[in-house]
Amino acid sequence: MTCSLLIRLALFAVTLLGLSSSALADPPIVIRFSHVVKADTPKGKAARKFADLAKERTNGRVIVQVYDNSSLYKDKDEMEAVQLGSVEMLAPSLAKFGQIGLHDFEVFDLPYIFPNRESLQAVTQGPIGAQLLKQLEERGIKGLAYWDNGFKVFSANAPIRLPYDLKGKRMRVQPSKVIDAQMSALGAEALPLGYSDAYRALKTGLADGTENPPSNLYSERMHEVQPYISVTNHGYLGYAVIVNKRFWESLPRDIRDILEKCLQEATKENNDESERLNEQALINIRSASASNVIYPTPEELQEWRKALEPVYEKMQGRINKDLINNIRRLSQTLNSNSSNSILSKPKKN
Numbered sequence: 261m262t263c264s265l266l267i268r269l270a271l272f273a274v275t276l277l278g279l280s281s282s283a284l285a286d287p288p289i290v291i292r293f294s295h296v297v298k299a300d301t302p303k304g305k306a307a308r309k310f311a312d313l314a315k316e317r318t319n320g321r322v323i324v325q326v327y328d329n330s331s332l333y334k335d336k337d338e339m340e341a342v343q344l345g346s347v348e349m350l351a352p353s354l355a356k357f358g359q360i361g362l363h364d365f366e367v368f369d370l371p372y373i374f375p376n377r378e379s380l381q382a383v384t385q386g387p388i389g390a391q392l393l394k395q396l397e398e399r400g401i402k403g404l405a406y407w408d409n410g411f412k413v414f415s416a417n418a419p420i421r422l423p424y425d426l427k428g429k430r431m432r433v434q435p436s437k438v439i440d441a442q443m444s445a446l447g448a449e450a451l452p453l454g455y456s457d458a459y460r461a462l463k464t465g466l467a468d469g470t471e472n473p474p475s476n477l478y479s480e481r482m483h484e485v486q487p488y489i490s491v492t493n494h495g496y497l498g499y500a501v502i503v504n505k506r507f508w509e510s511l512p513r514d515i516r517d518i519l520e521k522c523l524q525e526a527t528k529e530n531n532d533e534s535e536r537l538n539e540q541a542l543i544n545i546r547s548a549s550a551s552n553v554i555y556p557t558p559e560e561l562q563e564w565r566k567a568l569e570p571v572y573e574k575m576q577g578r579i580n581k582d583l584i585n586n587i588r589r590l591s592q593t594l595n596s597n598s599s600n601s602i603l604s605k606p607k608k609n
């Protein structure tokens with residue numbers, strides 16, 4: 261055998277070896293993470309942070325593909341998709357778990373249930389939050405974390421300062437029996453629509469108004485078609501980060517551990533930052549000047565609270581009574597520092 265033939269054979273063997281080792285290398289684990297809001301919202305940012313951390317900390321063994329802005333599933337379909345395993349990960353708003361029969365999650369929709377962020381985080385980051393996430397397992401879902409967005413404001417096509425200003429208005433809402441009851445307590449009509457349809461409904465006049473934290477209103481440009489916004493802070497909107505349970509349990513233990521740590525980091529950043537992002541959204545809305553932003557006085561806020569109190573009684577058969585009472589007790593204890601209360605006059609920036 262000539263020397264050049266030997267060299268060629270050796271090169272051929274090296275190429276084969278390279279090919280077979282790359283063919284044998286495990287393909288990355290792909291986690292499709294679908295959500296309905298824009299990338300520059302608290303949830304959108306946290307999802308991308310989690311994706312970046314997961315890639316870095318697993319050295320590319322896990323790739324989280326984030327589909328924001330309802331680009332993979334709309335909120336109407338995403339819950340079924342995660343149960344079927346057509347998508348691995350979601351972060352639906354807590355209001356949306358009522359649709360799969362988990363009514364206790366609607367406790368988060370009760371008006372003024374949390375007097376401030378401290379009390380809400382004591383619930384989501386404590387034993388009550390953990391017990392609620394456990395309920396998801398019977399639906400084939402594993403709950404991994406809670407992400408904050410913020411307190412909701414009302415918007416409409418006419419000024420809103422006091423509860424009767426919403427009388428007769430048709431309001432786009434998330435599908436939630438508590439939010440329906442809230443609207444009827446105000447004499448308004450609830451129009452449950454998917455998030456991706458909200459802007460069009462407001463623009464065409466199908467809906468007169470809506471409610472959401474400022475970061476959602478601003479990122480969807482709803483303020484451009486809603487001339488009045490009232491900073492009532494009348495309810496909370498936050499999320500549970502969930503995965504298909506079977507998929508999660510099929511992951512290698514070391515990968516799950518790393519992903520849990522990445523999620524803790526993304527959660528902390530989200531929960532520390534979401535208030536600032538909502539304040540910034542209100543500043544942006546005010547400087548865009550398309551909408552008049554009304555800040556009700558503390559006395560006016562008390563009127564909102566009073567008008568919405570009957571919702572509690574109406575929902576007692578639906579949401580566990582002890583759960584409501586436990587949250588109220590915890591909130592009262594933590595509300596001794598009233599300077600943070602959402603019922604004090606909201607700060608103008």
Ligand code: LMR
Pocket residue numbers: 296297335352353409434454455472476
């Ligand atoms: C809504 O439907 O208004 C919100 O749940 C959207 C979201 O996910 O923040």
